[in-house]
Amino acid sequence: MSFKAKWIKPKRDFGDICPTYVREFTFEGEFIGKATLTITAMGMYEAELNGTRIGEYVFAPGWTSPKRLQYQSYDVSHLIQEKNTLTITVGKGWLRSPLATRAESEPCLSLPSGVSAILDIGRLIETDSSWHAKESPVRFSEIYDGEVYDANITSAHLEAVEEIPAPDCDLVPQEGEEIREQDVIIPVKIIKTPKGETVIDFGQNLTGYIALNLPENTQAGHVIELSFAEVLDKEGNFYTENYRAAKSKLKYICREGRQSYKPKFTFYGFRYIRLDSFPFEAESLFHNMTASCCSGGFQHKTPISAIAIHSEMERTGFFSCSSHLVNRLYENTLWGQKGNFLDVPTDCPQRDERLGWTGDAQVFIKTAAYNYDVEKFFTKWLADLALEQQQDGQVPHVVPDTIRAGGSAAWGDAATICPWNIYLAYGNKEILERQFTSMHKWVDYITSATQDTNLWTGGTHFGDWLSIEVPVDPAVDCQKIGTRHDFIASAFYAHSVSLVVKAGKVLGRDISAYEALHVGIVNAFKKTYNKFYTQTEYVLALQFDLVDDHISTAKALADKVMADGCHLTTGFPGTPYLLHVLSENGQADLAYTLLLREEYPSWLYPVTKGATTVWERWDSIKPDGSFQTESMNSFNHYAYGAVVDWLYSVAAGIRPTEDAPGYKKVHIAPKPDTRLGWVSAKYKTRHGWVQSKWQYIEGGTIRYDIETPVEAEICVSNQKYTVGKGAYTFYERLGEGI
Ligand code: BGC
Numbered sequence: 001m002s003f004k005a006k007w008i009k010p011k012r013d014f015g016d017i018c019p020t021y022v023r024e025f026t027f028e029g030e031f032i033g034k035a036t037l038t039i040t041a042m043g044m045y046e047a048e049l050n051g052t053r054i055g056e057y058v059f060a061p062g063w064t065s066p067k068r069l070q071y072q073s074y075d076v077s078h079l080i081q082e083k084n085t086l087t088i089t090v091g092k093g094w095l096r097s098p099l100a101t102r103a104e105s106e107p108c109l110s111l112p113s114g115v116s117a118i119l120d121i122g123r124l125i126e127t128d129s130s131w132h133a134k135e136s137p138v139r140f141s142e143i144y145d146g147e148v149y150d151a152n153i154t155s156a157h158l159e160a161v162e163e164i165p166a167p168d169c170d171l172v173p174q175e176g177e178e179i180r181e182q183d184v185i186i187p188v189k190i191i192k193t194p195k196g197e198t199v200i201d202f203g204q205n206l207t208g209y210i211a212l213n214l215p216e217n218t219q220a221g222h223v224i225e226l227s228f229a230e231v232l233d234k235e236g237n238f239y240t241e242n243y244r245a246a247k248s249k250l251k252y253i254c255r256e257g258r259q260s261y262k263p264k265f266t267f268y269g270f271r272y273i274r275l276d277s278f279p280f281e282a283e284s285l286f287h288n289m290t291a292s293c294c295s296g297g298f299q300h301k302t303p304i305s306a307i308a309i310h311s312e313m314e315r316t317g318f319f320s321c322s323s324h325l326v327n328r329l330y331e332n333t334l335w336g337q338k339g340n341f342l343d344v345p346t347d348c349p350q351r352d353e354r355l356g357w358t359g360d361a362q363v364f365i366k367t368a369a370y371n372y373d374v375e376k377f378f379t380k381w382l383a384d385l386a387l388e389q390q391q392d393g394q395v396p397h398v399v400p401d402t403i404r405a406g407g408s409a410a411w412g413d414a415a416t417i418c419p420w421n422i423y424l425a426y427g428n429k430e431i432l433e434r435q436f437t438s439m440h441k442w443v444d445y446i447t448s449a450t451q452d453t454n455l456w457t458g459g460t461h462f463g464d465w466l467s468i469e470v471p472v473d474p475a476v477d478c479q480k481i482g483t484r485h486d487f488i489a490s491a492f493y494a495h496s497v498s499l500v501v502k503a504g505k506v507l508g509r510d511i512s513a514y515e516a517l518h519v520g521i522v523n524a525f526k527k528t529y530n531k532f533y534t535q536t537e538y539v540l541a542l543q544f545d546l547v548d549d550h551i552s553t554a555k556a557l558a559d560k561v562m563a564d565g566c567h568l569t570t571g572f573p574g575t576p577y578l579l580h581v582l583s584e585n586g587q588a589d590l591a592y593t594l595l596l597r598e599e600y601p602s603w604l605y606p607v608t609k610g611a612t613t614v615w616e617r618w619d620s621i622k623p624d625g626s627f628q629t630e631s632m633n634s635f636n637h638y639a640y641g642a643v644v645d646w647l648y649s650v651a652a653g654i655r656p657t658e659d660a661p662g663y664k665k666v667h668i669a670p671k672p673d674t675r676l677g678w679v680s681a682k683y684k685t686r687h688g689w690v691q692s693k694w695q696y697i698e699g700g701t702i703r704y705d706i707e708t709p710v711e712a713e714i715c716v717s718n719q720k721y722t723v724g725k726g727a728y729t730f731y732e733r734l735g736e737g738i
Pocket of ligand 1: 142348353357359360462465637
């Protein structure tokens with residue numbers, strides 16, 4: 001379906017104030033037809049018909065490359081009356097908010113708060129100069145800085161609008177998942193900090209906003225001002241330095257009497273809020289709340305609650321085991337995904353960044369596809385990636401591209417790694433069809449950009465990003481420390497070319513040139529890099545099949561880990577594969593040791609420090625309780641949560657196969673370890689649920705319970721069984737096999 005309607009904006013410049021567009025119309029007699037509203041805007045919009053919000057999509061029309069804009073259609077038949085008022089409020093949203101490194105000269109920043117809509121009620125009501133605009137109560141709203149809302153602005157006078165040219169981009173129907181409100185979280189504590197601040201703790205770091213429900217005795221002109229934070233500092237005071245330039249504030253000016261409010265066009269990454277200005281005695285207000293909790297329906301009576309929002313994705317994966325710390329790490333990763341899958345896979349939801357970092361997305365995609373059904377989510381984002389790719393194939397660091405720079409190894413490789421993993425998880429080769437040009441253009445870019453033949457040397461890369469071997473100060477020349485950048489670049493070059501070859505084979509393309517290129521890279525790599533110096537170097541060489549002898553290389557990696565103090569040192573590029581290359585190559589014991597380690601640096605260390613989401617750094621809070629540098633210290637960065645893929649695919653052993661992608665056949669190879677008494681996982685494939693459980697039972701026996709909806713290859717205790725749909729139980733006596 002195509003959509004083309006006129007665009008309008010207020011005739012007068014409203015400045016920061018978000019306009020509400022108004023169109024009144026009548027319908028005579030009883031409405032029995034179908035009414036559809038199709039709409040998009042330059043920024044974000046919220047539409048109401050006769051005072052009722054249309055749809056559940058928050059932050060529509062979503063966030064895409066500025067080369068295209070999604071539009072949405074809503075069935076509004078049930079809202080039509082005899083006399084109708086359609087209103088549409090438009091905020092800056094992602095398109096018009098200043099975002100990190102977005103140049104002031106970017107054309108999108110000078111766009112007006114335009115809207116384009118058609119209401120089809122048998123006749124068409126289209127945005128045109130007969131509409132009106134008025135000031136809305138949203139006095140200011142931006143992604144990073146928050147919102148100012150004056151509830152007293154209820155009847156601003158109607159003003160003229162004018163027709164404007166359509167933006168210079170394609171209009172496309174909604175392609176991604178809708179963003180929706182998902183969880184309501186009530187406060188767990190009110191805290192008086194040593195500095196005397198009144199702080200509310202929601203007990204969970206999340207992405208979203210708060211809902212206010214204010215009592216009868218609220219007075220007009222009362223002001224509520226809130227600040228948001230992810231953590232309290234060592235002393236227990238409110239800490240916002242890691243938000244950098246993002247103000248992340250909320251100001252609400254009350255009207256008389258009972259009222260409720262939620263921000264319309266902004267979001268926050270937070271666990272705590274500080275009541276900077278609050279016209280009620282917080283404790284007594286919340287005391288009343290407890291009373292109403294008991295009488296039920298507390299969510300709506302809570303004066304302040306937190307609302308978590310994310311793209312609507314079906315939960316498909318569940319994992320639990322005997323370690324409560326591992327379970328919390330798993331939960332933290334789920335929250336990391338919820339908080340950062342906001343139409344675009346973002347690095348973090350709180351500081352002045354919140355961008356679609358390609359590297360983070362490729363690091364996390366396997367985990368993401370276990371936890372939730374992300375096919376639609378990534379299909380949309382990958383279309384934007386392809387659109388934002390340069391002519392020469394260079395992939396930008398972030399998609400949508402607000403930075404206008406790209407070409408880093410392990411970041412640009414999102415172009416090949418993401419489509420391939422979506423194909424493996426869901427088995428639909430259309431994603432490869434749609435992305436194939438983008439995939440091979442990325443490796444063609446490398447071939448043209450490198451200073452070498454068959455290796456990727458030169459260029460500017462992020463390297464083994466946030467590895468503990470790399471200095472915290474970004475001003476230090478990281479090229480010379482830690483994993484060699486040319487090594488990472490060449491290893492990912494090999495991997496990306498191998499994925500182009502695989503995808504080309506699925507699509508029946510002639511990929512002989514890429515096959516030859518792959519052989520050339522592998523040979524050059526083996527010749528050039530015959531000694532590895534860091535864990536990430538071992539890991540990448542093993543994972544991307546760039547060594548001849550996997551078993552002895554994995555043994556050497558194990559020795560390196562031990563020499564490093566029996567802990568990991570990997571950054572973003574190496575971390576997702578570390579446990580895999582160990583457990584695949586005879587070092588499963590060490591993989592479990594690393595998983596279960598609680599001291600810094602490790603996956604569980606943040607959990608022992610009370611983390612409720614995955615941290616950006618291994619030591620975002622240092623062992624002495626102080627924080628890592630505020631210039632780069634997010635407490636909700638999913639990248640290191642990539643270890644959860646290992647929990648599903650190795651600890652529980654549930655994996656897709658390349659010869660029957662999308663779980664048309666399943667590979668189930670659980671790997672027990674005595675340090676975990678049991679593991680249980682299930683995954684909803686497109687063909688039904690796969691389940692894998694194991695537990696140590698009395699007498700040194702392991703019991704495996706496996707269920708598959710399709711043909712499966714089950715590997716337990718070094719035995720392989722090919723089975724059909726069904727439930728199977730195996731017992732393995734330790735040391736004796738099945
Ligand atoms: C982001 C990262 C990203 C990185 C690349 C950071 O500022 O938060 O997650 O991948 O930059 O350098």
